[in-house]
Amino acid sequence: MCYSKKGAIMKLIISLNSKQRLYDYVSMGIDTFILGCKYSFYAPYYYSLEDIKTICQEYPQCHFYVALNALYDEHDIEGLESYIDELARLSIYGIVFEDFGILQIVKDKQYSFDMMYAPETLNTNAMTLNVLKEQGVTSAQIARVIPLEEQLLIQQQVNMPLMLQVHGVEYIAASKRALLSNYQKASGLDFDKESQTRLTIQARNSDYAFHIYEDQKGTHIFSLTRLYMLDLLNQIHHFDYLYIETLMMSEEEAVEIASLYSDALKSFENQTYDRDVKAYMRLLYQLNTPLDRGFLFDQTVYKLEDVRKMDNEKNQSNH
Amino acid sequence: MRKISQIIDGKRKIIKKPELLAPAGNLEKLKVAIMYGANAVFVGGKEFSLRSQASNFTLEDIREGVEFAKKYGAHIHVTCNIILHQDNLEGLKDYLKQLDDIGVTAIIVADPYIMKIAKDMHLNLEVHVSTQLSTLNSQAIAFYQKMGMDRVVLGREVTYEDLKAMIDKVDVDIEYFIHGAMCIHYSGRCMLSNYLSRRDANRGGCSQSCRWYYDLYQDGVLVNKEEDMPFSMSSKDMSLVHHIGELIELGVDSFKIEGRMKSVHYIATIVSTYRKLIDAYCEDPDHFHQDDFYEKELQKAANRALCHGFYFDHPGVDEQLFNMRDEHPTQEFVMRIVDYNHQNHLAKIEQRNYFEIGDQIEVFSPHHDNLFFTVEKLYNEDMEEVTKANHPMEILYVEIPHRVLANDMGRKVRK
Numbered sequence: 001m002c003y004s005k006k007g008a009i010m011k012l013i014i015s016l017n018s019k020q021r022l023y024d025y026v027s028m029g030i031d032t033f034i035l036g037c038k039y040s041f042y043a044p045y046y047y048s049l050e051d052i053k054t055i056c057q058e059y060p061q062c063h064f065y066v067a068l069n070a071l072y073d074e075h076d077i078e079g080l081e082s083y084i085d086e087l088a089r090l091s092i093y094g095i096v097f098e099d100f101g102i103l104q105i106v107k108d109k110q111y112s113f114d115m116m117y118a119p120e121t122l123n124t125n126a127m128t129l130n131v132l133k134e135q136g137v138t139s140a141q142i143a144r145v146i147p148l149e150e151q152l153l154i155q156q157q158v159n160m161p162l163m164l165q166v167h168g169v170e171y172i173a174a175s176k177r178a179l180l181s182n183y184q185k186a187s188g189l190d191f192d193k194e195s196q197t198r199l200t201i202q203a204r205n206s207d208y209a210f211h212i213y214e215d216q217k218g219t220h221i222f223s224l225t226r227l228y229m230l231d232l233l234n235q236i237h238h239f240d241y242l243y244i245e246t247l248m249m250s251e252e253e254a255v256e257i258a259s260l261y262s263d264a265l266k267s268f269e270n271q272t273y274d275r276d277v278k279a280y281m282r283l284l285y286q287l288n289t290p291l292d293r294g295f296l297f298d299q300t301v302y303k304l305e306d307v308r309k310m311d312n313e314k315n316q317s318n319h
Numbered sequence: 320m321r322k323i324s325q326i327i328d329g330k331r332k333i334i335k336k337p338e339l340l341a342p343a344g345n346l347e348k349l350k351v352a353i354m355y356g357a358n359a360v361f362v363g364g365k366e367f368s369l370r371s372q373a374s375n376f377t378l379e380d381i382r383e384g385v386e387f388a389k390k391y392g393a394h395i396h397v398t399c400n401i402i403l404h405q406d407n408l409e410g411l412k413d414y415l416k417q418l419d420d421i422g423v424t425a426i427i428v429a430d431p432y433i434m435k436i437a438k439d440m441h442l443n444l445e446v447h448v449s450t451q452l453s454t455l456n457s458q459a460i461a462f463y464q465k466m467g468m469d470r471v472v473l474g475r476e477v478t479y480e481d482l483k484a485m486i487d488k489v490d491v492d493i494e495y496f497i498h499g500a501m502c503i504h505y506s507g508r509c510m511l512s513n514y515l516s517r518r519d520a521n522r523g524g525c526s527q528s529c530r531w532y533y534d535l536y537q538d539g540v541l542v543n544k545e546e547d548m549p550f551s552m553s554s555k556d557m558s559l560v561h562h563i564g565e566l567i568e569l570g571v572d573s574f575k576i577e578g579r580m581k582s583v584h585y586i587a588t589i590v591s592t593y594r595k596l597i598d599a600y601c602e603d604p605d606h607f608h609q610d611d612f613y614e615k616e617l618q619k620a621a622n623r624a625l626c627h628g629f630y631f632d633h634p635g636v637d638e639q640l641f642n643m644r645d646e647h648p649t650q651e652f653v654m655r656i657v658d659y660n661h662q663n664h665l666a667k668i669e670q671r672n673y674f675e676i677g678d679q680i681e682v683f684s685p686h687h688d689n690l691f692f693t694v695e696k697l698y699n700e701d702m703e704e705v706t707k708a709n710h711p712m713e714i715l716y717v718e719i720p721h722r723v724l725a726n727d728m729g730r731k732v733r734k
Contacts, residue, residue, distance in 0.1 A: 073476070146404060
């Protein structure tokens with residue numbers, strides 16, 4: 001078996017994009033899932049409470065998190081409190097959240113969910129996560145916008161289970177505004193603003209393109225490429241949860257990706273991973289999806305002086 | 320319930336006057352903000368602060384700012400609002416201790432680690448939760464309250480109705496944005512700059528990539544051709560000038576003006592306008608009539624078109640900028656009054672932008688109504704008559720028929 005530093009088994013965790021595929025995932029040995037619901041800010045699929053109840057009943061051996069991953073307005077709070085009461089009656093394992101209001105509600109009601117703090121951009125150092133543990137956070141997702149080296153340092157220094165996204169599109173930004181509808185009105189242009197995958201934007205003079213879509217909760221921007229770490233298990237095997245984001249994936253792609261990572265983990269456990277990894281990577285490339293390393297081997301700059309220094313170095317190397 | 324007003328001598332008066340909190344990118348702006356009526360000013364230090372492009376303050380600058388503020392009964396807040404990375408932890412405690420020793424009133428913080436450290440150190444300074452955390456509801460505020468936070472700066476997405484619903488449920492100070500630029504995405508949750516510029520938005524490097532122009536593709540086919548309006552995610556600036564009375568009646572503790580990178584003229588104009596508006600409303604709320612003076616004043620310094628932000632609901636198409644950046648200061652800041660001799664009507668001034676004989680100037684001040692005059696006599700420092708003021712910061716003498724005061728400012732009225 002493959003163990004994280006806290007002694008738990010390293011697990012794959014998947015955002016469930018199809019109830020019908022749950023059996024396939026469970027057959028692969030995957031037993032931890034994140035479910036979208038009506039209060040999720042984004043999710044590959046939004047399940048009703050009835051769906052969640054049925055899923056939990058049909059797969060009692062699995063752990064299900066529910067994504068309450070939005071920043072909530074005051075007028076949402078009453079409904080959310082009732083919703084959390086409903087969730088407490090089901091046998092879900094935890095809640096993935098980014099608004100401390102959710103944590104406060106759960107603490108006040110003394111529910112025993114695993115409270116996974118996943119604010120997309122903020123979990124960038126160990127000390128902060130350890131402070132949040134004192135405040136009731138029981139697990140967390142590490143930010144993607146920091147290098148792998150820093151992610152590993154955090155993993156070593158944080159005393160609660162940590163989740164690392166290993167595959168899938170990366171969150172870029174989100175707005176409460178209807179940015180595409182506003183643009184449609186201003187420009188008079190016609191386009192499908194609600195499809196999660198049809199529209200992309202590319203900044204002029206930049207090579208970087210993003211997915212963009214709009215729904216009732218606002219406007220969502222994700223990377224066009226999929227982050228991947230299939231060949232990095234030797235480095236990341238101490239994390240508790242390796243997360244596969246299935247947003248914007250077809251059912252088939254999600255199953256293929258889950259299968260690849262599941263096999264790779266088994267291979268890692270059997271100590272054949274170093275031999276097999278090239279074959280896994282070949283299979284990944286055959287899926288023909290755009291892949292990226294995100295910030296794993298890159299970093300952002302902290303100060304303007306650093307930007308200037310970086311620009312100077314770039315200019316000098318161009319001469 | 321917050322007690323907002325009380326009957327005094329048969330007339331209702333506001334007894335809970337909100338703090339007017341202004342930005343400052345350097346000492347000059349800090350002093351101008353206070354002289355023009357800010358109750359508090361927020362500044363960034365050299366470390367642990369966002370807006371790295373703003374000319375951030377050294378500890379000595381902060382000390383001077385605190386001493387200056389004290390003379391006016393004003394306060395200095397220092398932003399320590401970066402999201403820490405592993406390598407940013409060094410020196411934090413020493414820095415907080417120094418800020419406390421200097422007499423800073425509050426630090427504005429986004430990272431819970433800094434919140435905890437500041438409270439564990441038992442400092443005198445208050446700890447305020449930054450808008451970078453996009454706090455939108457009373458339960459999130461309760462969380463910070465239980466961490467010992469003294470104030471929460473709300474996210475710009477909070478509507479008036481939501482503010483009204485939450486304000487009496489919470490027992491910490493509430494700070495609400497009333498004027499300035501707006502992030503188009505949730506603050507602290509936008510990584511556009513990180514991906515497009517490798518500049519970390521949560522550590523002071525935001526390149527404002529949201530305001531760039533974008534090509535939009537559907538299924539790989541370009542939607543917005545060259546002749547079409549480019550796609551952009553640029554917000555108009557927010558101004559709640561028409562809603563200040565409502566916000567005072569709610570008992571909001573602090574009104575925040577955004578813009579540490581804005582000019583001295585901008586800060587003076589915006590601060591003095593809101594100062595006059597707040598004071599006028601609080602003096603006689605039941606008979607207050609808001610004419611268009613305040614809005615017109617704000618327009619004189621506006622860099623972008625103004626809107627209500629999220630005050631009513633989701634901002635629509637009219638609250639965004641597309642191919643019309645609309646950066647339009649309507650009047651140009653040309654002089655700062657250094658002194659005035661009311662015997663010969665000569666004002667000693669510091670030149671800030673070009674002007675010449677024949678230009679019409681509007682003088683504004685925290686202490687009197689706006690005054691207008693036409694430049695007829697202009698002298699250099701040697702009292703030689705000149706026809707134009709074309710050297711930045713040059714000391715000149717100009718004849719002004721009305722009595723003006725030191726630190727009043729003059730704008731050129733567009734013809």
